[in-house]
Amino acid sequence: MNEMELRREIVAVAQTIDQAGFCPSKSGNVSARFGEGLLITPSGLPYAQTKPEDLIHLALDGTVLSGVRKPSSEWPFHVEIYKARPDAQAIVHTHSPRATALSCTRRGIPAFHYMIALCGGADVRCADYATFGTPELAANAVKGLEGRKAVLLANHGVIALGQTLAGAHTIVAEVENLAGQYLDILAAGLEPVILDGPEMERVGAKFAGYGKVG
Incomplete structure (x- = not known):
């Protein structure tokens, strides 16, 4: 995939999650590795108006390599x-x-459903709170993602990573689905039956041979 194709795919994913209602008030961001750095969506620009040339090329130390707009305020956790x-x-x-509602309880998502394994492990953790755009939040996100492909950010939202943009998008959408199901169970005054570790390992192994999602 050349640079323009990658830029177009990033914009397409950003517009898709926006249309799904996942990015109220211009929140959220999307990035992909490119060269020795990354391409990331800009700060404050509505996704419906975002064009491939609006993306910013960053080095992994946060240096802007190209682009006239400011990068997303969350660039620290991306790098x-x-x-x-x-x-x-x-x-x-x-x-x-x-x-996001679940993250405001500072509660992760346990293995109440086997699809949790899509997120890379036996649960989706909730990372400790820190102010958005800070090195502290970046460190918390990295810690929460250890051995995982998704994490909730306390009082904030969700991060998903993938081997492809499509994979990361699939995971972030599944986290929203699972969070909704879990909240519905809790709202009914019930507690879900949690699948045990060996079962989640079996499911994870089946997913590994099922395809390249994530």
């Missing part, structure tokens, strides 16, 4: 995740309604 996770080729961050 820190890419530095910590060689497997991550794309990152999608949203403020999707139900996952």
Whole structure:
């Protein structure tokens, strides 16, 4: 994929998550590795108006290599995740309604459904709170993502990473779905039956042979 194709795909994913209602008030951001750095969506520009040339090319130290707009205010956690996770080729961050609501309880998502395994492990953790756009938040996100492909950010939203943009998008959408189901169970005054570790390992192994999602 050349640079323009990658830019178009980033914009397409950003517009898709926006149309799904995952990015209220211009929140959220999307990036993908490019060369020795990354391409990331700009700050404050509505996704419906975003064009491929509006993306910013950053080095992994945060230096702007090209682009006339400001990068997303969350660029620190993008660069820190890419530095910590060689497997991550794309990152999608949203403020999707139900996952964000759950994050405000500072509660993760346990293995109440086998689809949790799509997120890379036996649960989706909720990372500790820190102010948006800070190194502290970046460090918390990296820690929460250890051994995982998705994490809730306390009182904030969701991060998903993938080997492709499509994979990261699939995971962030599934986190929203799972968070909604989990909230529905809790709202009914019930507690879900949690699948045990060996079962989640079996499911994870089946997913590994099922395709390249994520």
